[in-house]
Amino acid sequence: MTPWFAAVLLAAACALPLPARALFDDEVARQRIEALRKQVEATAKLVEERLTQLEDRRALVDLASQIEALRADIARMRGQLEVLQNQADTAEKRGKDLYVDIDTRLRKLEQAKEPAAADKPSADAAPAAETRAYEAALNQFKLGNYALAISAFQGFLVTYPSSKLAPSAQYWIGNAHFAQRDYKQAIAAQQKVLAAWPDDAKAPDAMLNIASAQDALGDRRGAQRTLEGLVAKYPQSQAAASAKQRLTPSGARK
Numbered sequence: 001m002t003p004w005f006a007a008v009l010l011a012a013a014c015a016l017p018l019p020a021r022a023l024f025d026d027e028v029a030r031q032r033i034e035a036l037r038k039q040v041e042a043t044a045k046l047v048e049e050r051l052t053q054l055e056d057r058r059a060l061v062d063l064a065s066q067i068e069a070l071r072a073d074i075a076r077m078r079g080q081l082e083v084l085q086n087q088a089d090t091a092e093k094r095g096k097d098l099y100v101d102i103d104t105r106l107r108k109l110e111q112a113k114e115p116a117a118a119d120k121p122s123a124d125a126a127p128a129a130e131t132r133a134y135e136a137a138l139n140q141f142k143l144g145n146y147a148l149a150i151s152a153f154q155g156f157l158v159t160y161p162s163s164k165l166a167p168s169a170q171y172w173i174g175n176a177h178f179a180q181r182d183y184k185q186a187i188a189a190q191q192k193v194l195a196a197w198p199d200d201a202k203a204p205d206a207m208l209n210i211a212s213a214q215d216a217l218g219d220r221r222g223a224q225r226t227l228e229g230l231v232a233k234y235p236q237s238q239a240a241a242s243a244k245q246r247l248t249p250s251g252a253r254k
Contacts, residue, residue: 204239
């Protein structure tokens with residue numbers, strides 16, 4: 001018997017009429033005590049149940065508060081993601097605008113060096129401008145600014161579509177996508193090299209990059225077919241030598 005229950009029982013006993021207390025040991029007194037005990041136990045049980053219900057409600061309130069907090073965190077992170085995406089889009093646009101601005105300035109400088117009677121830049125000046133534009137884009141790649149490199153090389157291809165450096169520019173676009181782990185875009189970019197310049201020195205390297213991207217996507221069979229096609233089509237290239245090594249069991253990934 002708990003101290004609390006004993007105290008309740010004692011109080012109940014004290015509340016009995018005097019004759020009942022005098023005859024505490026008779027049957028009637030015992031029945032009254034037993035009835036009172038049951039009443040106290042029932043009351044205690046009811047109190048415990050209500051306390052348990054109250055605790056459950058508090059737990060539900062706490063859970064609801066946690067859910068609302070998580071929703072707020074998710075909303076905040078979505079907002080941050082939208083901001084970052086907007087910044088990335090803005091940076092890409094600025095990169096393209098910067099390339100166009102640099103190219104325009106270079107053209108003006110080249111034209112300023114020519115005699116006033118000349119209407120077009122000389123043949124030597126034009127390749128020089130192409131080379132500088134190409135190197136500027138390649139430097140962005142080397143610095144790890146892959147998005148800017150892609151924009152710069154795309155701008156180069158728009159400005160100099162017939163340049164001898166055009167295949168290399170398209171190849172580096174694919175490499176930049178690969179560096180960003182955008183393997184599908186990398187494959188698409190390198191396929192453009194093979195479609196437009198199949199005889200260029202960058203074509204074997206483009207096929208090797210396609211195989212690497214396929215492997216990264218989990219397409220092992222596709223990568224193997226690409227490597228086999230590379231060896232068959234460009235057997236004397238350095239890329240073919242790398243492909244042969246990767247096709248051997250010792251060179252294959254485990």
